[in-house]
Amino acid sequence: MKKLLALVMAAMMLLSVTAVLAEDASIKIAVIGPFTGPAANYGLACQYGAQVAADEINAQGGMQIELICVDDEHDPEKSVNAYTYAMDKGAQMIAGTTTTSPCLAVSAQAYEDRVFMLTPSASSDLVVADKDNMYQICFQDPQMGIIPADMIAEKKLGTKIAIIYNISDDYSTGIYEAFKAEAEKVGLEIVSVTTFTEGDTDYKTQVDKAMTAGADLVFLPIYYTPASMILRAAKDINYAPVFFGVDGMDGILALENFDASLAEGVILLTPFSAFDTDETVVNFVEKYTAVSDGVVPNQFGADAYDAVGALYQACVNAGITGDTAAEDACELLIDQFSTMEYTGLTGTMQWDETGAVNKLPAAYVIQDGAYVPLDK
Amino acid sequence: MKMTKAKRNRLIYNVVTFALVIIAFFVLQSMIDAKTITRSLKGQLVPICCWIVMAVSLNLVVGISGELSLGHAGFMSVGAYTGAVVSGLLLNVYQIEDASARLAIAIVAGGLMAGIVGALIGIPVLRLRGDYLAIVTLAFGEIIRNLVNVLYIGTGDGRLYMSFLTKKLPEGVVMLVDGAKGAVKIKPISTFIAGFILVLITLAVVLNLINSRAGRAIKACRDNRIAAESMGVNVTKYKMTAFVTAAVLAGMAGALYGLKSSTIVPTQFTFNQSINVLVFVVLGGLGNVLGSVISATFLTILPETLRAFADYRMLVYAVVLILVMIFTNNPTIRSFVNRLIAPFKKKESTPGGDAQ
Incomplete structure (x- = not known):
């Protein structure tokens, strides 16, 4: 009998918690990303960044915004569920989703429902393809291949180039293909291309091949976890080329059990550096660490901060309020984003008609455990 | 002709199973028509149908045939990819605009492909004794x-156009x-x-198979292989029947699942997904088809209804799972339920048969 009572109590609790507290007049923005599971780092960074932006905007007074943060566990099916849940809660636009494959699933649905989406970090070019309601804050994967190739040729960072990429990851293969095509155009010599798959832990072969081929620059279009192991493998055989990473390299210094001295001299592309002494960046880092319990923000946090900021600016310009229907807001936002300019933490942004962002890339080199702009 | 008690119970069980599914469909469909359904629930309807088919078909292997399969999501992915390619081919090359015709052909093709793959795996493995199927299907999924x-x-x-290992397709090709x-x-x-029809087909196929001569042979092989063999039952053949049928159904579910979304990525069909389906089957009861239908529905909806718990969602999910396991096996509650339904039922039966 006691057990039955407990069950009834639990059921009642569940029902009472589900009750929604309606709040009028504030603009409702859904933030969707993986807050649990293997990709939680990225989702949480976005959540914190968006939170900082919302707090700042609400502190200014005027039109308020309310964030609806929903977890998608980096799973396309769950992400669509998260989206429909947020819409049921009255979301008017989406600042998300964080990761690419869920974003593809959600954006197809949002395109049909006419809901505006601005993703901070889903970088595949497929995300915005054929969808007028979908915009990006981050660079697209192909750009992450083209920019480094141009930079290497222009600044003469290396003459013989080796590439190690993750063949089971579309982010990595996408950048590799774009880099290879651009390298041919600008006349870079690629001497070695090796691959690995998700979860590999031994990179001796790949590094050996790069060294034997005499490469003086190794391009790593991969995430920081395998990159850290590649740096270790190179150190073990006393191979010291220039390592060039892209935005996936951002975060390597915060990696647990990683000897940060191995990353000295690594060049990476990232739109945001927490080491900047710029006032807005210092201010953001301070507020972010207060929300995130001490974790230093990476580009995901900054991208999400900019996403909420850009959405807010567009809403103010278009006269969108908390009472505007999602479908109407979508058309108004499309008009705004195709013409407006927004300056945020990750630079001054404009968007082309496909929804891809146009902003200046920034390259940093790691020196004494901090990012230093490459040009200095 | 007079019906035996066992036959009558089986008939009641089958009718109840079908009736529940059909009633659920009409209730939901009328909610859609009246626009009273939440977006959240509406978005989950097709996945629920897919997971029901997955759970029922896996139950055929694990519960009825008594073999452990850990690669059910692999068959689903074969079906999903085949479905996506066939649907794209029909639209781009044969210009078939009719969506339901494309869907039907894609689902059938997905089922066929998964069935062929299932047969290829089953032929060598199901001849062996022991847990080889679990190991092989596990590897197959990966x-x-x-x-x-x-x-x-x-x-x-x-x-x-098709290429393998490297992308060697001519310019201007539409990638599928x-x-x-x-x-x-x-x-x-x-x-x-379409999902509802697929669920009905699955139920019809599986329930008919279980209650047929072949089904009795399959259960005999599960309960005592040597005794079955000595009675002249061809063990490999009947195990193959169950396994390939399950693979075909999983492939069909995969095609339906894949054609719901705009993209399918290989990481959607991992080992974890296979285990997830196994959880549906075990929670619903091994060999219990209706149980699989209910648990697949319940466990798909549950994480969504728990969203209000925010960060503690999956913790609550685990607690609910454990509670359900305890309560469904609690003798006091069981006898209470039995007393409730006693007036409608002449004798307790174990439809479909329990696994050892």
Whole structure:
């Protein structure tokens, strides 16, 4: 009998918690990303960044915004569920989703429902393809291949180039293909291309091949976890080329059990550096660490901060309020984003008609455990 | 002709199973028509149908045939990819605009492909005694995932292009499967009605198989292989029947699932997904088809209804799972339920038969 009572109590609790507290007049923005599971780092960074932006905007007074943060566990099916849940809660636009494959699933649905989406970090070019309601804050994967190739040729960072990429990851293969095509155009010599798959832990072969081929620059279009192991493998055989990473390299210094001295001299592309002494960046880092319990923000946090900021600016310009229907807001936002300019933490942004962002890339080199702009 | 008690109980069980599914469909459909359904629930209808088919078909292998299969998501992915390619081929090359015709053909093709793969695996493995099927299906799930990672399929000038390992397709080809990007630019055509029909077909096939001569032979092999063999039952043949049927159904579910979304990526069909389906089967009761239907529905909806718990959602989910396990096996509660339904039932029966 006691057990039955407990069950009834639990059921009642569940029902009472589900009750929604309606709040009028504030603009409702859904933030969707993986807050649990293997990709939680990225989702949480976005959540914190968006939170900082919302707090700042609400502190200014005027039109308020309310964030609806929903977890998608980096799973396309769950992400669509998260989206429909947020819409049921009255979301008017989406600042998300964080990761690419869920974003593809959600954006197809949002395109049909006419809901505006601005993703901070889903970088595949497929995300915005054929969808007028979908915009990006981050660079697209192909750009992450083209920019480094141009930079290497222009600044003469290396003459013989080796590439190690993750063949089971579309982010990595996408950048590799774009880099290879651009390298041919600008006349870079690629001497070695090796691959690995998700979860590999031994990179001796790949590094050996790069060294034997005499490469003086190794391009790593991969995430920081395998990159850290590649740096270790190179150190073990006393191979010291220039390592060039892209935005996936951002975060390597915060990696647990990683000897940060191995990353000295690594060049990476990232739109945001927490080491900047710029006032807005210092201010953001301070507020972010207060929300995130001490974790230093990476580009995901900054991208999400900019996403909420850009959405807010567009809403103010278009006269969108908390009472505007999602479908109407979508058309108004499309008009705004195709013409407006927004300056945020990750630079001054404009968007082309496909929804891809146009902003200046920034390259940093790691020196004494901090990012230093490459040009200095 | 007078019906035996066992036969009558079986009939009641089957009628109840079908009636529940059909009533659920009409209730939901009228909610959709009246627009009273939440977006959240509406979005989950097709996945629920897919997971029901997955759970019921896996139950055929695990519960009825008594073999452990850990690669059910692998068959689902074969079906999903085949469905995506066939649907794209029909639209781009044969210009079939009718979405339901494309969906039907894609589902059948997905089922056939998964069935062929299932047969290829089953022929060597099901001849062996022991837990080889578990190991092989486990490996199969991973192999499929790695194969589609390096598979490139596209259509152009009225032809189908395909390459393996490296992307060697001519310029201007519309990509259908693009390596690690998965199956891309799918036109979502799955509907709830199609899902409902697939569930009905699955139930009809599985319940008929269980209650047929072949079904009795399959259960005999499960309960005592040696005794069954000595009675002249061809063990491999009947185990194959169950396994391949399950693979076909999983492939069909996969095609429906894949054509619901705009993209399918290989990482959607991991080992975890296979285990997830196994959880549906175990929680619903091994060999209990109706149980699989209910648990697949319940466990798909549950995480969504728990969203209000925010960060503690999956913790609550686990607690609910444990509670359900305890309560369904609690003798006091069981006898209470039995007393409730006693007036409608003459004698307790174990429909479909329990596993050892």
